[in-house]
Amino acid sequence: MVAAGSQAAAPEPTDWLGHPVSCADCPHEEIRAEGRCDRGRICVRDRRARRIDRFFAGNPGEAEQYLNHPYFEIRALAARRASLFLLPALIDDPEPDVRAVVAQRLPLTRVIKLREDPDRKVRMVMAQRLEGAALVAMLGDPDYAVRLVAVRHVPPDVLPGAMQDPDPQVRCEVARRVKPDVLPAMLYDLDPLVRIAVAERLEPSQLVALADDEDLRVRFIVAERGAPAALPLLRDDPDPEVRQRARDRLAGLAPPTLVVSPVIEPKEGHDGPRP
Structure with a gap:
């Protein structure tokens, strides 16, 4: 049983075949003596990629001899350091x-x-x-x-050819990078995430076309940054946040109320005009 406050011992390092790593038959005795190899932390014979990578990072000259190693992780990490x-x-x-x-x-x-x-x-x-x-x-x-x-x-000029890609993630990326003049062609994409990406880039005047979008996230963008002409279409939106944002913006757009001071007629006999 582990005593309270103590930590369990680190697991014994193993190689790619599951055998315990031993320094006894390691060909890198000189490297270990120089501190450039450390069992359980910096070791080319370990199964863990991070420990293997540390070994090659500190000993790039050793990468060449491991390019044909049977463990793919060693070959891949050696290939990063070996001569081209x-x-x-x-x-x-x-x-x-x-x-x-x-x-x-x-x-x-x-x-x-x-x-x-x-x-x-x-x-x-x-x-x-x-x-x-x-x-x-x-x-x-x-x-x-x-x-x-x-x-x-x-290049962005090529992206219109990918507007109809079958995957919505690809179309989202297209919507983020395509030139603005062709972006409206994606207004009615079937995926709401694509339409969100489109709405985030459209000109405010173009957002009116999305005021009745079925996705509330799209409509909220319209309420947030659409032209004033789009706001009356959203003031009674079924979603409370969309509705409130549209009303807040409409209120901010309303002209200030003109306050007219009342005309006070002078009372007779109090410095009023004489007949």
């Missing part, structure tokens, strides 16, 4: 995490085929790096996550 000249051999690595590192580090001309990689995380890296027609082609990727990265990087 050694990475082409990993383009066809069976592990997508390794291929993603290669896709990020090598020149595009060397990894262009990875834009059609079977794993989406590799294609997402490629969508971050590609330009021009190659990037535009990623808008047709079968995976929404890849298309989402693509719409964040293509």
Whole structure:
């Protein structure tokens, strides 16, 4: 039983096969003697990625010898530190995490085929790096996550082609980046989150078209920043917050009441005009 106020002992570090990590047969005795390796904290033989990464961060020169290690996490982390000249051999690595590192580090001309990689995380890296027609082609990727990265990087002029994307997250991103003159084409998107993104960017005068939107969040944006012409349409809105915001703005737009001082007629016999 653990005594009150004490902490349980840290679990014994294990390697990728579940075996206890031992320094007895480790080839990095000199590194350990210099304090650049610490069992349970900085160790290339540990199963935990953070401890492996610390090892390569402090000993980048050791990465080369681990590029063919059977544990994919070690290969991927070694690939981040190893010389670029050694990475082409990993383009066809069976592990997508390794291929993603290669896709990020090598020149595009060397990894262009990875834009059609079977794993989406590799294609997402490629969508971050590609330009021009190659990037535009990623808008047709079968995976929404890849298309989402693509719409964040293509020029705004290209985005109208993605307005009808089947995934609402992609269309939301399109609504945030597309040029204002074509934004009204997304006014009546079927997804309320897309319409919210549209409403946040429309000109106040254009928001009148959304005054009867079925989603109260959209109508609240209209009440918040729509042109004065939209406010009477919302003063009796079924949602109390929308209704109150519209009425508050209408009250602020009303002209001040003109106060007219009464004319006091002089009483007869008190310095009044003589007949």
